[in-house]
Amino acid sequence: MAQEVSNKQIILKHYVTGYPKESDMEIKNSSIKLNVGEGSNGVVLKNLYLSCDPYMRSRMKKLEGSYVQSFTPGSPITGYGVAKVLESGDSNFQKGDLVWGMTGWEEYSVVTDTQSLFKIHHKDVPLSYYTGILGMPGMTAYAGFYEVCSPKKGETVFVSAASGAVGQLVGQFAKMLGCYVVGSAGTKEKVDLLKSKFGFDEAFNYKEEQDLDAALKRYFPDGIDIYFENVGGKMLDAVLVNMKLHGRIVVCGMISQYNLEQTDRVHNLLCLITKRIRMEGFIVFDYYHLYPKYLEMFIPQIKAGNVVYVEDVAEGLENAPSALVGLFFGRNIGKQVVVVSRE
Numbered sequence: 001m002a003q004e005v006s007n008k009q010i011i012l013k014h015y016v017t018g019y020p021k022e023s024d025m026e027i028k029n030s031s032i033k034l035n036v037g038e039g040s041n042g043v044v045l046k047n048l049y050l051s052c053d054p055y056m057r058s059r060m061k062k063l064e065g066s067y068v069q070s071f072t073p074g075s076p077i078t079g080y081g082v083a084k085v086l087e088s089g090d091s092n093f094q095k096g097d098l099v100w101g102m103t104g105w106e107e108y109s110v111v112t113d114t115q116s117l118f119k120i121h122h123k124d125v126p127l128s129y130y131t132g133i134l135g136m137p138g139m140t141a142y143a144g145f146y147e148v149c150s151p152k153k154g155e156t157v158f159v160s161a162a163s164g165a166v167g168q169l170v171g172q173f174a175k176m177l178g179c180y181v182v183g184s185a186g187t188k189e190k191v192d193l194l195k196s197k198f199g200f201d202e203a204f205n206y207k208e209e210q211d212l213d214a215a216l217k218r219y220f221p222d223g224i225d226i227y228f229e230n231v232g233g234k235m236l237d238a239v240l241v242n243m244k245l246h247g248r249i250v251v252c253g254m255i256s257q258y259n260l261e262q263t264d265r266v267h268n269l270l271c272l273i274t275k276r277i278r279m280e281g282f283i284v285f286d287y288y289h290l291y292p293k294y295l296e297m298f299i300p301q302i303k304a305g306n307v308v309y310v311e312d313v314a315e316g317l318e319n320a321p322s323a324l325v326g327l328f329f330g331r332n333i334g335k336q337v338v339v340v341s342r343e
Contacts, residue, residue, distance in 0.1 A: 003033070003034045003035075004031050004032065004033045004034070005031065005032060005034060005107075005108065006029060006030075006031055006107075007029070007030050007031055007032040007106055007107050007108050008027060008028070008029055008106060008107050008317050008318070009027070009028045009029075009030060009076040009104070009105065009106040009107075010025055010026075010027060010028075010076060010077050010105035010106065010317065010320050010321060011025060011026050011027075011028045011074060011075065011076055011077070012024065012025055012060060012071045012072070012073050012074070012075070012076075012077055013025060013026055013073060013074075014073050015060065015061050015062055015070075015073060016057075016060040016061060017061070017261065018259055018261070019259045019325075019328055019329075020057060020060055020259070020324070020325050020328065021325060022321040022322055022325055024060070024321075025077070025321040025324075027317075027318055027321075032108050032110070034086055034087060034108065035087055036087055036088065036089040036110065037089070039089075040089040040112065041089050041090045041112070041114060042088075042089055042090070042110055042111055042112040042114065043085050043086075043087065043088045043089065043090055043093050043099075043110070043111050043114055043117070044085070044086040044087040044088075044108065044109075044110055045083035045084065045085060045086065045099070045103055045108065045109045045110075045111055046083060046084045046086050046107070046108055046341065047081050047082075047083045047103055047104070047106065047107060047108065047109060047340045047341065048081070048082045048083055048084060048127060048339075048340055048341050048342065048343065049081055049082040049127060049128045049130075049131050049337055049338065049339060049340065050079060050080075050081045050103075050105060050131070050317075050320060050337070050338040050340060051079055051080040051081060051131035051132070051135065051136070051137075051335075051336075051337065051338075052079075052320070052323050052324045052326075052327055052332070052336035052337070052338065053079060053080065053136070053137070053165070053327075054164075054253055054255045054258065054327055054328075055068065055253070056077070056079055056324065057258040057259065057327075057328065058258060059071045067283050067285070076104040076105050076106050077104070077105040078102055078103065078104050078105065079102070079103070079105060080100065080101065080102060080103075080131055080135060080136050081100065081101075081102075081103040081131065081340075082098065082099070082100045082120070082127050082128065082130045082131055082135075083098070083099055083100075083103050083109070084096070084097070084098055084099075084343070085097040085098075085099060086108075090114045092114065092119070093114065093117070093119065097119055097120075098119070098120040098123065098127065099117045099118060099119055099120060100117070100118050100120060100130035100131070100134075100135050101116045101117035101118055102116040102117070105317070105320055106317070107317065107340060107341070118130075118291065122134070122295065122299055124303075125299070125302060125303070128311060128313070128337050128339075129302075129309065131335065131337050132165050132309060132311065132335040132337070133169060133298075133302065133307070133309040133335075134295070134298075134299075134302075136284055137165035137166045137169065137335060138169060138294065138298070139284050139287060139288065139290075139291060139294055140166050140252060140284045141166045141167075141169035141170045141173060142169075142173070142287075142290070142294045142297075142298075143282060143284055143286075143287035143290065144166075144170070144228060144250045144252050144282055145170050145173050145174065145226075145228065145250070146173070147282075147287060147290070148248075148250045148280055148282050149226050149228070149248050149250050150248070151174065151177055151179060151225075151226055152177075152225075153177055153178035153179065154178060154179065154180075155179050155180070155225035155226055156179065156180045156182075156220055156222070156223070156224050156225045156226070156244075157170075157171075157174040157179045157180065157181045157182070157224070157225065157226045157227075157228070158181075158182050158183070158184075158216070158219075158220065158224045158226070158227045158228070158239065159171050159174075159181065159182070159183045159184070159200075159227075159228045159230070160183070160184050160206075160227075160228070160229060160230045160231040160235050161184070161185070161230035161231050161253070161255060162183025162184055162185055162190075162194050162198075162200065162203065162230075163183070163185045163190040163193055163194055163198075163310075163333065163334065164230065164332075164334070164335070165334070165335040165336070166228075166230065166252060166253075167183060167228070167230055168194075168198050168309070168310060168334065168335075169307070169309070170228045171183050171194065171198050171199070171200050172198055172199060172307050172308070174226075175199045175200070175201075176301075176306070176307075179225075179226075180201050181199075181200050181201050181202075182200060182201060182202045182203060182204070182219045182220065183198075183200045183202075183203045184203065184204055184205075184206045184235070185203060185205060185206070186205065186206060186207050186330040187205065187207075187330065188205060189333065190205075190333060191203045191204060191205050193310065193333065193334075197308060197310060198308065202219050204219065206235065212234060212235060212237075212238035213238045213241060213242065215238075216238055216239065216242040217242060220242055222244070223242055223243060223244035223245075223247070224239065224242050224243050224244060224247055225244050225247050225248070226247065226248050226249075226250070227239045227243065227247070227248075227249045227250070228250055228252060229249055229250060229251045229252060229253070229254070230252050230253045230254070230255060231253070231254060231255050231256045232253075232254025232255070232256050232257045232263075232264070232266075233254070233256040233257055233263075233264040233266075234256075234264065235256070236249075236254075236266055237264075237266050237267055237268050240266070240268035240269065240271040240272070240277070241268050241271055243271060243275050243277050244275070245275050245276055246275070246276050246277070246278075247275060247277050247278075248277070248278050248279075248280070249277060249278070249279040249280070250280055250281075250282065251279065251280065251281040251282070252281075252282070255327075255328070258328065259328055309334070309335065310333065310334030310335065311334050311335045311336075311337050312332040312333050312334050312335065312336050312337065313337050313338075313339060314336070314337070314338045314339065315339050316338075316339065316340075317338065317340050319338065320338045323336050323338050324336075
């Protein structure tokens with residue numbers, strides 16, 4: 001007989017309009033049998049860490065034709081996490097393995113799509129890093145900056161939402177390459193962090209700038225070669241007129257737009273033509289085949305202290321709704337992680 005245990009879960013109550021609220025989610029106690037079932041290729045996971053990511057907001061509404069599926073109201077939220085394998089019907093995973101990938105916002109999960117899981121081999125770094133620098137955000141920063149932007153030493157780089165899970169890494173990658181890097185963030189504390197911890201050349205609080213165009217001209221008098229786009233809206237409009245000829249804009253996210261029923265219009269798209277700008281969106285899924293290359297490049301850099309990573313840790317699954325909602329109000333400093341269990 002398979003062991004049956006209590007399983008705390010975070011349930012989405014209904015589809016969300018406007019800014020998400022903690023009351024859009026609820027904590028539910030259910031039970032789960034810790035077995036995969038005869039003939040199943042799935043795995044039973046004990047979840048250790050969960051990742052709060054901006055893209056999860058789009059999954060809280062009814063989606064059609066998107067690269068991700070909507071959450072199902074009445075069911076647990078799903079997202080990236082780090083977990084321990086308790087039982088496996090997949091020969092690629094053994095009991096006791098540590099993995100990262102898509103899992104449920106609950107204490108235990110049965111995952112049938114094991115192709116979404118990566119086995120963790122490097123265990124001499126914090127396990128929580130696999131929700132961030134060694135997981136999806138790290139691969140997002142790597143793919144967007146190196147693969148899409150094709151950066152060169154000495155170029156000028158601007159990163160918005162620069163203290164977040166992805167932005168903090170993009171800035172460090174750019175500095176390692178010998179670029180001039182400026183970031184924007186929403187508080188003085190985050191701006192200070194960009195310069196003191198992550199090594200950005202300059203940083204500014206976009207909330208204190210009356211004129212974003214003027215702010216960008218102050219930091220980039222000769223223009224921007226590369227813009228790593230995380231916010232959209234007015235910031236994108238200001239960046240377009242400050243790009244250099246043949247500049248590149250990589251579109252990773254647009255967090256300022258996710259909670260709006262009517263999104264902001266962008267008025268300066270003509271600059272794409274006059275400045276011959278290449279603007280390209282990307283999805284990290286398309287680059288996961290490069291994950292071994294990424295680890296080979298950056299595991300040594302992390303161990304040597306050449307790349308640093310800041311996490312904002314919420315303890316306990318019951319605090320996951322607050323942590324997720326906080327992303328959209330700028331409450332987190334660094335990568336937002338939820339600790340479900342420390343084993």
